[in-house]
Amino acid sequence: MRKGEILRLVDLEGQQAIDFLCFSADDLADRYNAANTIKLNRNIYLGKGSELWSVRARKMMTIIEDTCGSHDTLYGCCSVEVDDIRFGKNNGRGCQGNFEFELAKHGLSEKDVVANVNFFMYVPVEASGDLAIAPGISKPTDYVDLRAEMDLLAVLSNCPEALNNAAGFKPTPIRAIVYSL
Ligand SMILES: [Zn+2]
Numbered sequence: 256m257r258k259g260e261i262l263r264l265v266d267l268e269g270q271q272a273i274d275f276l277c278f279s280a281d282d283l284a285d286r287y288n289a290a291n292t293i294k295l296n297r298n299i300y301l302g303k304g305s306e307l308w309s310v311r312a313r314k315m316m317t318i319i320e321d322t323c324g325s326h327d328t329l330y331g332c333c334s335v336e337v338d339d340i341r342f343g344k345n346n347g348r349g350c351q352g353n354f355e356f357e358l359a360k361h362g363l364s365e366k367d368v369v370a371n372v373n374f375f376m377y378v379p380v381e382a383s384g385d386l387a388i389a390p391g392i393s394k395p396t397d398y399v400d401l402r403a404e405m406d407l408l409a410v411l412s413n414c415p416e417a418l419n420n421a422a423g424f425k426p427t428p429i430r431a432i433v434y435s436l
Contacts (some may be wrong), residue, residue: 256403261319264374264411265398265430270391270423272376272414274332274350276369277307277315280406283363285311289328289370297425299380300328301372307401315407320400323393329380330388334418342418343406353412361408373414374399376421388420 420425
C-alpha cells in the first residue's frame with residue numbers, strides 16, 4: 256500500500272477473525288508492534304481513531320472507520336502447534352502458516368510473525384486477568400477502514416480456525432479492498 260491509501264476489510268457474514276500484520280516498505284524490520292500500539296493508544300482494544308504503531312514508534316495506520324467496535328491486540332494467531340495442544344487436533348497450517356507462506360514472498364520468515372492484530376475477534380479481559388475468545392460481536396457486512404500513514408506491506412490471514420470462536424466455529428469469506436479518496 257502507498258501512503259494515504261485505505262484498506263477496507265469487510266466481515267461479509269459476521270464473526271470472522273482477520274489476522275493482520277504490516278511492515279514498513281522502506282525497512283521491513285520496522286513493523287507493527289503490539290506493545291507500542293497498546294501503549295500509544297492506551298488501550299488493548301482497537302476501534303475508530305486507533306493507530307497502529309511500529310517497533311520504531313512510527314505511525315503505520317489509522318483506523319478511520321469501524322462499524323464493529325472492538326478488535327483484539329492480545330491473542331496472536333492460530334497455528335498447528337498451539338491447536339494440537341489446546342484441541343488435540345488442528346485445521347492445517349492455520350494463520351501462522353498462512354502468514355509464513357505470504358511473507359516468504361518478501362524474504363520474511365516465521366521470526367517475522369509477531370503478535371498480530373485480530374480484526375473482528377472479541378477477547379474480553381476480566382479484572383482477574385482471565386481472557387478467552389468470546390463469540391464475535393461483528394455483524395454481516397461490518398467493516399473497518401485503515402489509512403496507510405506510510406508506504407507499507409500489509410499481510411492478512413482470513414482465520415481458518417474451526418475449533419473455537421475466532422470465526423464462530425465456522426470460517427466464512429471476507430473482502431479486502433484498497434482504495435483512495
Ligand atoms: Zn487463525
